[in-house]
Amino acid sequence: MGEPLTIEERLAYLEERITVLERMAKVSQIITSTLDLRQLLYIIAEVATELTKTEAASIMLLDKNSGDLYFETVTGPKKDEVKRVTVPLEGSIGGWIFTHNEPLIIRNPQDDPRHFQGTDKTTGFLTRSLMGAPLNFRGETIGVIEVINRSVDEAFGDQDLQTLTALAAQAAIAIQNARLLSELQRAYDDLAELDQVKSRFVAIASHELRTPLNVILGYATFLKEDLHGDASEQLEIVLQSALRLRSLIDDMMNLRHMDTGEARAHLEVEAFFVHQLIGDVVREFAATAEAKRLNLGVRRPVPRVEIRADRQKIFLVLANLLSNAIKFTDAGGRVQIASQVHGSEVWVSVRDTGIGIPADKLEKIFDRFYQVEGSLARQYEGIGLGLSIAKGMVELHGGRIWAESVEGLGSSFTFALPLPRDH
Numbered sequence: 492m493g494e495p496l497t498i499e500e501r502l503a504y505l506e507e508r509i510t511v512l513e514r515m516a517k518v519s520q521i522i523t524s525t526l527d528l529r530q531l532l533y534i535i536a537e538v539a540t541e542l543t544k545t546e547a548a549s550i551m552l553l554d555k556n557s558g559d560l561y562f563e564t565v566t567g568p569k570k571d572e573v574k575r576v577t578v579p580l581e582g583s584i585g586g587w588i589f590t591h592n593e594p595l596i597i598r599n600p601q602d603d604p605r606h607f608q609g610t611d612k613t614t615g616f617l618t619r620s621l622m623g624a625p626l627n628f629r630g631e632t633i634g635v636i637e638v639i640n641r642s643v644d645e646a647f648g649d650q651d652l653q654t655l656t657a658l659a660a661q662a663a664i665a666i667q668n669a670r671l672l673s674e675l676q677r678a679y680d681d682l683a684e685l686d687q688v689k690s691r692f693v694a695i696a697s698h699e700l701r702t703p704l705n706v707i708l709g710y711a712t713f714l715k716e717d718l719h720g721d722a723s724e725q726l727e728i729v730l731q732s733a734l735r736l737r738s739l740i741d742d743m744m745n746l747r748h749m750d751t752g753e754a755r756a757h758l759e760v761e762a763f764f765v766h767q768l769i770g771d772v773v774r775e776f777a778a779t780a781e782a783k784r785l786n787l788g789v790r791r792p793v794p795r796v797e798i799r800a801d802r803q804k805i806f807l808v809l810a811n812l813l814s815n816a817i818k819f820t821d822a823g824g825r826v827q828i829a830s831q832v833h834g835s836e837v838w839v840s841v842r843d844t845g846i847g848i849p850a851d852k853l854e855k856i857f858d859r860f861y862q863v864e865g866s867l868a869r870q871y872e873g874i875g876l877g878l879s880i881a882k883g884m885v886e887l888h889g890g891r892i893w894a895e896s897v898e899g900l901g902s903s904f905t906f907a908l909p910l911p912r913d914h
């Protein structure tokens with residue numbers, strides 16, 4: 492035990508600790524405010540040199556390919572020369588710290604068999620004393636921080652080691668953050684590229700498919716007028732299949748137009764009555780509903796509400812909802828359309844007595860390609876685009892769309908559109 496410290500000595504010691512803590516706080520602040528890893532590690536190395544009163548500091552990281560350590564950051568008079576050196580894990584102090592995952596103080600490296608002479612040889616710099624700590628992140632060692640050559644007489648002590656270990660932790664976080672960020676960026680870039688490829692494919696495919704399909708549709712319609720009996724019925728099947736195919740292609744094109752902004756750019760806004768639009772859609776689906784023995788009707792006389800919107804697009808929204816309601820309701824069931832004014836909006840809803848939707852899927856069904864029943868075991872037709880298109884089109888008009896349902900009992904889909912200000 493040494494002499495007890497005088498008040499002056501204690502004060503001096505505390506003042507020094509405060510300086511160290513202040514510098515540390517500054518480093519944490521810089522870490523959260525800059526994403527430039529090079530700059531960040533350089534600051535950490537400089538602070539390490541300053542706080543441990545040494546000549547130089549370095550941060551080494553593992554090169555996963557070669558299995559050696561390389562100098563990521565170096566400060567001090569020989570920094571450019573040092574950067575060119577690689578340090579082996581075996582037979583170097585840095586390697587020892589890395590593999591043992593322990594900090595280390597070495598008073599005289601030249602006498603230590605672990606000391607790697609390669610660096611001194613290249614730089615002509617003599618390592619007289621050394622202290623190092625591993626960089627850890629979540630149990631994984633990713634590198635080493637070292638400070639060399641004490642510039643004061645007293646040897647490295649516990650406080651110095653504590654300071655260096657704290658800086659090592661900061662450096663490890665900064666490196667890991669930067670790595671995560673660059674991984675994320677790469678994933679985003681890949682995704683964006685993939686998305687472009689997909690968009691281009693959809694554009695080309697839908698265009699190339701549409702043209703021959705229209706020829707088939709044209710001739711089939713033509714021929715059907717001249718045919719009777721079985722042949723006419725068979726041609727009707729061809730016609731229905733071709734129409735279905737065209738509606739799938741239209742879905743893909745609509746989706747693309749929404750993505751590219753064309754749908755917004757080409758909004759053809761006009762004034763029309765909501766009840767007339769409902770009437771038109773119901774007429775279009777009357778035969779299908781009847782064939783399935785569904786009771787399709789308009790509930791309550793709808794108010795004569797006029798809105799300003801792209802009629803074709805709103806028609807498509809309602810048609811998508813109605814076609815789903817018919818598709819997911821068994822024979823004998825009921826499908827009803829209602830509308831009402833609600834504050835500054837008009838609400839149109841389609842209610843069915845069909846299979847319903849589980850509560851935890853009510854949001855998901857508006858996602859692209861989402862279907863409650865997985866596509867492999869599917870008994871219903873469709874590719875899961877209708878609702879996402881409906882949502883996109885309603886939102887283009889500043890509106891909202893949502894679903895309510897009790898599984899097994901039925902569903903209700905509602906979309907709300909803003910009324911004109913002068914309503």
Ligand code: ADP
Nearest residue numbers: 815816819856862863873874875876877878902
């Ligand atoms: P698709 O009908 O082509 O599968 P949609 O986007 O129109 O695609 O619908 C997505 C999914 O939402 C459907 O596959 C279905 O699981 C569910 N769904 C939509 N409407 C109804 C409804 N009226 N009743 C029950 N489920 C529905």
